[in-house]
Amino acid sequence: MAGNSIGNIFKVTTFGESHGIAIGGIIDGCPSGIALDFDAIQNELNRRKPGQSEIVTQRKEPDTVEFLSGIFEGVTTGTSIGFTIKNANQKSKDYSHIKDVYRPSHADYTYDKKYGVRDYRGGGRSSARETACRVVAGAIAKQVLKDVKINAFTSSVGEIFIDKPYQDLDFSKTETNIVRCPDEKIAEQMIARIKEIRKQGDTIGGTVTCVLQNVPVGLGEPVFDRLHAELGKAMLSINAVKGFEYGSGFCGAKMKGSEHNDLFNADGSTKTNLSGGIQGGISNGMDIYFRVAFKPVATIMQKQETINSEGEVVEMQGKGRHDPCVVPRAIPIVEAMAAMVLTDYYLLNKMHS
């Protein structure tokens, strides 16, 4: 238990620093006999990739995945799937200015205190670059779960938010704009806001909403491993996430029981869905939906005072190419994490068949 694995049956372990030779991972427990759609996997990576639009980091990484095992003639064999993604961006010179410096609200300080040593180049293991491996594993998980529909989208950027329930949105619009917001008018406002923030050398937070449809009834385990608890952990494990709520969420804490209860239809579906598709930690067949809060990226292009490892005060300013808002690139990551969690519970639930 050293932090680099997720899942029990569909188990994913990853490795890699932002400026090492490569990042990669192992997927253990993928069912055999799945004819993989490799274009779909690469497409998910492309959605996360830096440099994809004018509102994300302009760093260039081809992010091409190479599968090394567990697949034979295009079909999963049931054995462990190893994969790597080469790092294009290995040259270390860009990072000498932060070698001994603890950047504010980064993991530099805590990694140094915990491990006594760290790869300071671009955040090392704490860099969001590792999420590319999650996207690969999630893209395979989506193919295990083929009937489930997983749709994440940008629901707010700073103070700008979609003011409609998700039922009124057309998810096919999410990929039609660079901020990945299915409401086109709001998308325009978000994009304008991000451009403005970037000009200021600043960054901004936002939220992602994710909707899971066609989830079979019965996924989840009682008590400690409730489906929403594991979804929450998975989302909170993504860089920059500060909060998670599902169904009625924090609003539910203001409500009365008589307002909040979801009454049943005769077929077991419910008239409302404040429960968010999960009761007692187990999916009930209704839509599962949740919302994830992302803080603003800590690297800003403004001067900040900070300290170095000697405890001396130094001035620093972000260099290089960073995201003014992490949310547009986080969409495929949120989907990947949801897919992994669902797949794990889906396979686990087969025990009861």
Place this chain on the structure above:
Amino acid sequence: MAGNSIGNIFKVTTFGESHGIAIGGIIDGCPSGIALDFDAIQNELNRRKPGQSEIVTQRKEPDTVEFLSGIFEGVTTGTSIGFTIKNANQKSKDYSHIKDVYRPSHADYTYDKKYGVRDYRGGGRSSARETACRVVAGAIAKQVLKDVKINAFTSSVGEIFIDKPYQDLDFSKTETNIVRCPDEKIAEQMIARIKEIRKQGDTIGGTVTCVLQNVPVGLGEPVFDRLHAELGKAMLSINAVKGFEYGSGFCGAKMKGSEHNDLFNADGSTKTNLSGGIQGGISNGMDIYFRVAFKPVATIMQKQETINSEGEVVEMQGKGRHDPCVVPRAIPIVEAMAAMVLTDYYLLNKMHS
């Protein structure tokens, strides 16, 4: 992995239905040599116990814990600690009216679909009664972590909330009122609100805030097992929880990086603490604080239409003695879960010593 365990090094597994003979658990991995304070353990159980005040359920359960192993002459031996808590409330007649009925927003439907069979008496395994076992394990975890201060409190009930930062509160006041709110004026309003709601035969939600102080630097693991991710999962695993946020939380999603970054003091502490005491998933020595949203209890004393297992529409009304608001009794549960998670990471971190 069937849901009844939490932790990796300090591992807790629980069992028990609300109306069986007893509930209980096993704590595996508790360090040896701890001279346990048994009064402190029982005191935590008393804080969670039904019937403790006029704003909680009037059901009576003595909730006395019996330890069966792992302790010799009052000291932990390092072997597994088994314990049981007898159920006073075993008579089943109260529950015949819900035998075949799926109560709205309960786990009846999902358990039935997942397992094909369920103990319908009082929710069975999905009852919040199991949280008594968490409180026992958490009370022992607190004794492992003796320098860490763990303070949870009621931060809102319905629309009524504490409008101060936690730094302005006196945690010694939390236990001076029955709603467990350290702001005495707000506490009065909360109590009045809960009494009103109870008269209506209704229930209401609320939030709990928890502050962890004196946490050593370095607890947490990278990538998937970040400290806040595991705290989030632990909180989301508590009955009725719909959301979790730490540090700046959902508000952080509206902020700019230049506002959100926590600048360092020369000693490594930070001038602000929007990070919530955790950077890159690892504790940085600042206060860890988080907020947990609880929905209103689903059992209300009003008539509701629902369905039975045949899919027929039936009318039902809650009987018995239920909590109008779960939050006052949830305080020790939130603390217990936090203590268990911290202890697990504390022991794990010894690997690096």
Place this chain on the structure above:
Amino acid sequence: MAGNSIGNIFKVTTFGESHGIAIGGIIDGCPSGIALDFDAIQNELNRRKPGQSEIVTQRKEPDTVEFLSGIFEGVTTGTSIGFTIKNANQKSKDYSHIKDVYRPSHADYTYDKKYGVRDYRGGGRSSARETACRVVAGAIAKQVLKDVKINAFTSSVGEIFIDKPYQDLDFSKTETNIVRCPDEKIAEQMIARIKEIRKQGDTIGGTVTCVLQNVPVGLGEPVFDRLHAELGKAMLSINAVKGFEYGSGFCGAKMKGSEHNDLFNADGSTKTNLSGGIQGGISNGMDIYFRVAFKPVATIMQKQETINSEGEVVEMQGKGRHDPCVVPRAIPIVEAMAAMVLTDYYLLNKMHS
């Protein structure tokens, strides 16, 4: 990971010292819907129970199991099954003579060094008394696996051994004699040998052979979790076990490939079965058979020199009622461990269905 759990899907955690109030355990991951045969469970406990015949310890323990959860109206519900077995033998006075003494070839010394504290009464957690909990869990596992036949028997006591292949034995004879050897002539010799040893105040080792029939093809996982590796670990975890071999075992190390290879019949069965029913760590549908070596019990009724916790040499002599040979009572334990391992893999393999 502190040693008191086994299994991944069918997960068993136990607690209890030989002279505490009770021992017990939790079975997590038992499938729902199994109508348990409680007499069969108690019968397994009776096979392990002290005092059952003149060649085992004359200590008296009723060993009655009480189930506390996870079963409703006689049927498993899929939630965690808690159980306890009261210790009749709690009075501590018999053990004052070993309080500070490290008995030779017991765990007294290592427990003291590892934990700094120990329950010295009768071995505490290291006592074979904990195996009663294994027998309970194994008896339930047998009911999950109902088509599989599990037959263990005493194959040797000291130098006396069965000189036939297991195929020539009638397993229905195993329970007809107190040493649990299906060859009645050999059984008589074994019984005589154990009686003689007991008169000498000595003890003697032996071996148990176990045969698993009707195991489905496909149980086991590649590489580190091969079926025989997990069976081996399970057997080696039983008190007093010194060795494990399956199929051709140590004899196989003397053979040539041309002699050892199991040639196929057209239906996929094999003409010989030196592989022991497992190829590449996965069951092939043939009988699985293995042999387990038990050392002689360390407590003897003869004077021995030893040391105390101060490092002083002291003389000691076993008191009380101990087994002259552990093997007859080990038969149900070996079967229980085999049943647990097979059940775990059986449930895990459903993932591929």
Place this chain on the structure above:
Amino acid sequence: MAGNSIGNIFKVTTFGESHGIAIGGIIDGCPSGIALDFDAIQNELNRRKPGQSEIVTQRKEPDTVEFLSGIFEGVTTGTSIGFTIKNANQKSKDYSHIKDVYRPSHADYTYDKKYGVRDYRGGGRSSARETACRVVAGAIAKQVLKDVKINAFTSSVGEIFIDKPYQDLDFSKTETNIVRCPDEKIAEQMIARIKEIRKQGDTIGGTVTCVLQNVPVGLGEPVFDRLHAELGKAMLSINAVKGFEYGSGFCGAKMKGSEHNDLFNADGSTKTNLSGGIQGGISNGMDIYFRVAFKPVATIMQKQETINSEGEVVEMQGKGRHDPCVVPRAIPIVEAMAAMVLTDYYLLNKMHS
């Protein structure tokens, strides 16, 4: 839990088929701050490598390991260590003759039945090629445990065995001959025997003995995770292993307690060591020693009848370059597995510090 991981704190997960692009793995939980000796790692791989002498397979594989992460400027950083080893031997044409054929005593049949699909080239995942990854992880584990001495050696080949206790051997002689037997006279006989067997187109089994010295007192966990149980599982997980015994082993089953007990010296060491350095599953500071039985390699250069996936009887004959005796190359694998297990328990035991 799909079989490709071992360890709890020092956790190793591997991937790769014999004829894929590469094999590799991830080591998660390696302590930070270890300045790795890369030559020592490569040296271990060279000891396992094919083609190293005239009595092993003449297949050529350079077996060069490439580390991709978790190491910065030669020092471990505490994050996951990813590595790959390229397969030189990828061309598939050699294996067309076994595409649909189930080779006797291989895993072809069981993999096909379990997964419904398999990489038939050279055994795919069931090939012993994966053990190269174990050797890499074990070589790092050895560097974590630097005070512990781990010495494995060939103790028998077929009927030829070392007839001395290990204390009379000079382990520095092990690497002076190609069969890795520290008794030079016996080594010559073993080498002659293997050459003879190879000429016959046959194969032969053997045993490996392993001695662990300077192991700290206190490693191991009670009940299910005893140190010898995990060592046993680790050894049984190696390809071709049929048995494991430690200390007195199967001979102990023939002994009396009065002969078998290890009496203490005043310093806590024991006069004899039939216990094999482990009491109650926990190391006692004496030498740990065990013996592992390897069957003869199943691939022989003689004609055998077998079946194909249609159930038709076909004749086959091994092609290519196979080991006549697996034992000489198994020495570093046994050591690697022992090192991994000890490291895992060593780190786990820090919890008690």
